[in-house]
Structures are given as structure tokens and as C-alpha cells.
Amino acid sequence: MRGKSSDVDVSTEVRVQEQWEPASGSGRPEAVQITGLTRTYRTGGTEVRALDGVSITFPVGAFTAIMGPSGSGKSTLLQCAAGLDRPDSGRVVVGGTDLTGLDETALTLLRRDHIGFVFQAFNLLPSLTAAQNVELPLRLAGRRPDRDLVARALADVGLADRAGHRPNQLSGGQQQRVAIARALVARPAVLFADEPTGALDATTGRELLTTLRDLLGAPGGGLHSIVMVTHDPVVAAHADRVVFLADGRLVGELTEPTAAQVAARMTGLESDRC
Numbered sequence: 001m002r003g004k005s006s007d008v009d010v011s012t013e014v015r016v017q018e019q020w021e022p023a024s025g026s027g028r029p030e031a032v033q034i035t036g037l038t039r040t041y042r043t044g045g046t047e048v049r050a051l052d053g054v055s056i057t058f059p060v061g062a063f064t065a066i067m068g069p070s071g072s073g074k075s076t077l078l079q080c081a082a083g084l085d086r087p088d089s090g091r092v093v094v095g096g097t098d099l100t101g102l103d104e105t106a107l108t109l110l111r112r113d114h115i116g117f118v119f120q121a122f123n124l125l126p127s128l129t130a131a132q133n134v135e136l137p138l139r140l141a142g143r144r145p146d147r148d149l150v151a152r153a154l155a156d157v158g159l160a161d162r163a164g165h166r167p168n169q170l171s172g173g174q175q176q177r178v179a180i181a182r183a184l185v186a187r188p189a190v191l192f193a194d195e196p197t198g199a200l201d202a203t204t205g206r207e208l209l210t211t212l213r214d215l216l217g218a219p220g221g222g223l224h225s226i227v228m229v230t231h232d233p234v235v236a237a238h239a240d241r242v243v244f245l246a247d248g249r250l251v252g253e254l255t256e257p258t259a260a261q262v263a264a265r266m267t268g269l270e271s272d273r274c
């Protein structure tokens, strides 16, 4: 059972949690709905429009990959969708909750309870065991860690027997699994992953992607949608759908793609820039 954070307004927490409900309409419901997203960075006298009117939905039950040339806005899109960055304009709706309308406290609660994020770097604390790393978000939120939840998150990523190991006693793939278990411990509805296999060899990366896909389809699992940024066509081909960005805009998508199809589309985008 979820405890209450000591530093937040309980009424805010209840409001955000009650709002989680995938939007239903015609066709598949949407886990994340993004409309007209614009994000401009200003450094010194220069402006870079990282996102330029992006509208896209990430449906429930779907594994989506985001691809595009370097600097096309992939990470910015992921960060805005996950509530880690605020757009200049446009809307991000996660499970029926409009992120753009939330104050910092409500946004923090939504991220904590409904959104998981995994980076290329595993970002584990070396002095803590796998189980202690996984329970860290709960502790930071002022909750008493639930041992069953932590054990379940580790079991979900195939590490039930590694709970007492420290990061330096684990392989790279196992460390990334711990990072995924940490992202899943609060049972988020959406998992965002920025180059999750970037630091892994091909075989280990493939195993990790299979684990991610299994998590999405797990009976009784809370995970509704996975959105992943990658540079690798082979990795992207594990997704149900690949969407392509160029210069901050959506420029196409492929459904059930092969690696060759993804690579061909990327080659086209790269040559368009020359």
C-alpha cells in the first residue's frame, strides 16, 4: 500500500492519483497525448527551436521508439513528455492529467507515481545494494520501502537473486536492469527510456529490450506504455512503432518496422540535412 510523502499536500496527491485514467475515445486509448509542443533554448544571443509544434500520441499497450538525426529534438521531446522539462507552448496529457496545468508539487507527484524514466547511464549508487538502489525513490519520497514491491520490481527484470549485490558485482546489463527496476518500483503507467541500451553490447541490449516488452504485456502489470529514444535501427525495430523527428518536427513513422526499413529512413533524413 502506498504511504504518504511527508512533504506534500495530501489533497494534491489524491487529486493527481485519481486523475490517472487512460483517455478513451475511438480506437486504442492513449497513455500520453502531446499537442503542439514547442521548446526553444536560448543561450547567449542564439535561439534553438528544439521542438517546433510536435503533436503525437503514445497509446496504451504500445512500445514506441523515437529516432532522428543528432540534435533533432528526441531527448527534449522525451523530457517534456515525462514532465522533466517544461515546453514553451503546447500540451502534454499523461493518463488524463494535463502536465502543463500542474504546479511543481503536483508535477513531482505525477512523475513519482505514474512516470518512470531510464537513462543511458545507469546512475546507481555504488555503495548501495541492488535492492537499496531500487527502494531509493521510495525513501526519497519519505515512504517506508515496501519489501514486497522492491522484490517484485527486481523479479520483473530477472534479478530476484541479485538483491544483495552491489553495482560493481553486477554486469552492465544487470545494472541497467536494476535502474529499470528502480523506475518501476512505484508501478508507473509510462516508462520513458533515453538510449537505455546505449552502454550495452548488442546481445545484452537485445535481452534488455525483450525484458521491456515482457513488462508491457505482463498480466496485472501496471505498465501501460514504453517510449524510447534510440540511435540504433536494430534497437528501434523492437518497438511496435518508430516515429522520426528532424529539426524539431515529426517527419514520419513506421509501424512494425524492420531494422533495414528504419535504417533506410534514417539515411534519407541524414542526407536531407546535407
Ligand SMILES: Nc1ncnc2c1ncn2[C@@H]1O[C@H](COP(=O)(O)OP(=O)(O)OP(=O)(O)O)[C@@H](O)[C@H]1O
Residues within 6 Å of the ligand: 041, 042, 043, 048, 049, 050, 068, 069, 070, 071, 072, 073, 074, 075, 076, 077
Ligand atoms: N539545455 C540546452 N541548452 C541549449 N540548447 C539545448 C539544450 N538542450 C538541447 N539543446 C539543443 O536543442 C536541440 C535538440 O536537442 P536534443 O538533445 O533534444 O536532440 P537529440 O535529437 O536528442 O540529439 P542527440 O541525438 O544528439 O542526443 C539541439 O540543437 C541542442 O543543441
